[in-house]
Amino acid sequence: MRELLMQVGNALRGKGHELRVVDGSAVGGYNAILFTPLPGSMPPAADDLLSPVNGVYRAGSDHRKDGQAVGW
Secondary structure (H helix, E strand, O other), X not given: OXXXXXXXXXHHHHOOOOOOOOOXXXXXXXXXXXXXXXXXXXXXXXXXXXXXXXXXXXXXXXXXXXXXXXXX
16 A cells, blocks of 8 residues: 555656645644525524524534534
């Protein structure tokens, strides 16, 4: 496997690409929650826990890292 990676790396360098070796610790992960209000409505205030939510929550998490995106 290492030999294949070296061949691919050398081929990419030969085409002008700049490569760096990383161990994963310098690569950041990402978790997010997106709220999309329904047309004509506004998202609830951050401290308003009682009003109905008129919209859709979408959550996502980078599968390469240890994390999760949760909403309720």
